[in-house]
Amino acid sequence: MEALNGGNRWQPSEQQQELVQAGPEKWLLVVAGPGTGKTQVAALRLLHLIRSGVQPAQILVLSFSRSSVTTLTKRLQSLSPEDEASLEDLRHLAIRTFDAWAFRVLRQGGATAAELLSHSHDENIALVKVALEDSSDDSAVERLSHIRHVIVDEFQDLPGVRSDMVLSLLSRLNTPGKRPVGFTVLGDPIQAIYGFANRASAEATAVSPWDQLKRRFEPQLSEVILDRNFRSVPHLADMAGSLRKILGSPQLPPDKKLEAMRRLLERLPSSTADAMICPQMLREMPEGSLAILTRTNGEALRVWQSLLGKSVEGPGVAVQLRLAGALPVVPAWISVLLSKYKNPTISSTVFRKVFESTVTDLDDSARKSLGFHPADVSWRRLTRASGVSDAETVIDLAELRSRLDWPDSFPDDQSGSSDAVFITTIHQSKGMEFDNVALLEAQERDEAGSSGDDLEEAFVAFVAVTRAGRQLGRLPSSSIYKPPKVRSFRQNRSRLASWGKMANFQIGLPGDLDSMSFVDPDLHGGVQQVHALQQELMVNASNWSGHKVVLHKVILSGQEDGKGGEVRYDVRLQLNEGEGRLLGRTSEQLTWDLLDFLWKAGYSLPKTIYNLRIASVVTTGFDGEGSNRLPEPWRSSGLWLGLSLLGTGDFKMWKRNGK
Numbered sequence: 001m002e003a004l005n006g007g008n009r010w011q012p013s014e015q016q017q018e019l020v021q022a023g024p025e026k027w028l029l030v031v032a033g034p035g036t037g038k039t040q041v042a043a044l045r046l047l048h049l050i051r052s053g054v055q056p057a058q059i060l061v062l063s064f065s066r067s068s069v070t071t072l073t074k075r076l077q078s079l080s081p082e083d084e085a086s087l088e089d090l091r092h093l094a095i096r097t098f099d100a101w102a103f104r105v106l107r108q109g110g111a112t113a114a115e116l117l118s119h120s121h122d123e124n125i126a127l128v129k130v131a132l133e134d135s136s137d138d139s140a141v142e143r144l145s146h147i148r149h150v151i152v153d154e155f156q157d158l159p160g161v162r163s164d165m166v167l168s169l170l171s172r173l174n175t176p177g178k179r180p181v182g183f184t185v186l187g188d189p190i191q192a193i194y195g196f197a198n199r200a201s202a203e204a205t206a207v208s209p210w211d212q213l214k215r216r217f218e219p220q221l222s223e224v225i226l227d228r229n230f231r232s233v234p235h236l237a238d239m240a241g242s243l244r245k246i247l248g249s250p251q252l253p254p255d256k257k258l259e260a261m262r263r264l265l266e267r268l269p270s271s272t273a274d275a276m277i278c279p280q281m282l283r284e285m286p287e288g289s290l291a292i293l294t295r296t297n298g299e300a301l302r303v304w305q306s307l308l309g310k311s312v313e314g315p316g317v318a319v320q321l322r323l324a325g326a327l328p329v330v331p332a333w334i335s336v337l338l339s340k341y342k343n344p345t346i347s348s349t350v351f352r353k354v355f356e357s358t359v360t361d362l363d364d365s366a367r368k369s370l371g372f373h374p375a376d377v378s379w380r381r382l383t384r385a386s387g388v389s390d391a392e393t394v395i396d397l398a399e400l401r402s403r404l405d406w407p408d409s410f411p412d413d414q415s416g417s418s419d420a421v422f423i424t425t426i427h428q429s430k431g432m433e434f435d436n437v438a439l440l441e442a443q444e445r446d447e448a449g450s451s452g453d454d455l456e457e458a459f460v461a462f463v464a465v466t467r468a469g470r471q472l473g474r475l476p477s478s479s480i481y482k483p484p485k486v487r488s489f490r491q492n493r494s495r496l497a498s499w500g501k502m503a504n505f506q507i508g509l510p511g512d513l514d515s516m517s518f519v520d521p522d523l524h525g526g527v528q529q530v531h532a533l534q535q536e537l538m539v540n541a542s543n544w545s546g547h548k549v550v551l552h553k554v555i556l557s558g559q560e561d562g563k564g565g566e567v568r569y570d571v572r573l574q575l576n577e578g579e580g581r582l583l584g585r586t587s588e589q590l591t592w593d594l595l596d597f598l599w600k601a602g603y604s605l606p607k608t609i610y611n612l613r614i615a616s617v618v619t620t621g622f623d624g625e626g627s628n629r630l631p632e633p634w635r636s637s638g639l640w641l642g643l644s645l646l647g648t649g650d651f652k653m654w655k656r657n658g659k
Contacts, residue, residue, distance in 0.1 A: 323428075611648070
C-alpha cells in the first residue's frame, strides 16, 4: 500500500500498515511527531474503516483546530481509491472541532443558538461533559449510540474540560455489556502547547490527559509510534529529530530545553534588522506556499497590514490572515443560488436546475471567488448544514437559515492554499504544513503570549520550526510596528486595540455589521439600487477582497455620541480619489464597544474610521425579526450577499470638550 505525502512516495512500515488496517473496534493511541505522516495515516485509516463496512455517519472525527480539520479534509479529498463508492463515502464524512461538536450536541439537546453563542467554548464543552456523565439522563448518549468509531486528533493539546469531555465520551460509548466502540487517538506530547495554561487553574490535575487515557483503557489500548519525517527536506528533518530528542529527554531541565531551542532560532537566516515588512515582500516570494507565524493575534494583524501596505486595492497574490478565535463565515455561493428562491422548501431536482441556470452566467474566476463547488457537492453541503441526511431530497430553508451561525455548518475551504501567503499564530498553525515558513521574533515577553513557562516556550518553538518543508527563516520583531493588545468587551467579546497618534480598534467581529443594511431600500435609495448592490457584490467578490473601506458616523436619532440616541457608521468602498458606493451600515454592537473603549477616557466617537479592508463577500440573512422592511425576494428567501471586514480601524481621537 502506497500513498503520496508532501510530494514523497510513502511506503508504510509493517507497524503503520497494521495501524491503518486495524478493525473498527480497536483502541489505538498513535504517537506521531511532526511530518511523520499522521494526517496520511488518519486519512487511510478512515478509508479502511469505510471499506470495512462502517458508514460515514457512524464515524466521529474530532480535531483541535479549524486548520487541522481543513488539513485532514484536504488529505481525504486527495486520496484516489480504486472504488468510486469509497471515494464518495469519504466525501460524506463530517470532521469537526471539539468546540463545534460540543455546540452541535447541545443544540440538538434543545439549547438555543443564541444561548450557546453567549457562552465561552469551555462553558459549552463543560456542559457536554456533564451531560455525558449524567447517569440519570441518557438522552445525550442515546443520540450518539450510532457511533462505531471515534478518531481524535491533536489529543495532547486538550487542556482541562476538553480532555475530560473526550475521556467521558469514550467511556460512555464503551459501557460494559454493549458492543465496544473503537477509537484512534493521535497526537504528540512534544507538541503540547495548549495545556500549560491549566496548570495554575483549580481544575488542573497532576495526571496528563495522555496518561489518563492510558490508565483508563489499558490493557486493551495499543500504542503505535510514527517516527519517520516525510514532510521536510533532509536537513530540516534531521534538525526536527535532534530537537525532539532534546525536548523528550527526562534528564534535561526545562530551562536547558528552552536554551537549545533559542540557540537554533538565533542561527536561522534573518532579514536585516532595519527592514520593515512591506508589500515588496509579496513580489519576492519563494516558490511554493509561505506561512508567517507569530505569537499573538496582534502581531499577525500587524504583519498582514504591513504586507498590504497603503494601497487601496487588495494585493496581487492571495494573502490570508487567520486570527485565533475567529469564526468561519457563510460562503457566498449559498446566497447566489438561493437568495431569489421564495418557496419555503427546495428539492434536489429544483436545486440542480437553479444551480445550472446560475453558474451558466458566471465565468470560472467568479465561480472560484464565490466558493462554488459542483452541484452534487453543493447539495450535500446544504443537506448537512440543514441537519438532514445526505440522502434527503428536500431541504427546509428556514431550518437551513437557523443553522447558518453554527460554527461548523460549512467546511472551511480557505486555509492553507498552496498559492497563498498565510499569516497566523503558531498555535493556529498546528496541524498545518507549508513549503516555506518565516517566524516573527516575539515582541516583549509580557506582550507576546508567553506564559513564562520554559517548557511551554520550548514546545511552542518546536511546533513553529517543524511547520516548514523546504525553507525556514525568521523576521526581526522590529520589522513590524508595535501590535495592538486584546481588550475585553461585553458578552464575552474581545478586540485588538491600542492608543497612539491614532487609535487602532479591531472591527469585523460577527455582528459588527447590520446584515439587513445590505438589502435595505431606505438606506440605498430604492429597491433597484439594492438589486444593483447585490449584483456588484457577486461580480466583484474577487476584486473587492482585501479592498479598503471607510466608515462614516451617522446620527440616526438623539444626541451625538450615543447619549440616549442611535449612532451607526456607513460603510463605503474607498477609492484612490474620494469614496465609492455605499455598501452597508454597522450595528449597535460596534457602537457600544467603541463607546466602552473611548467614553471613560473622555473621547468622542470618531467621525471617520479608516484602513479597514473587506475580508470577503459572504452569505448573510435574518432570523425573522424586522423582515417586513425588506423587499422581495429577500423577504421570502431570507438570504442575500453581504460583507465581512478585517483589520483595525484607525481614527483620530477627540476629547468631548472639543480639544
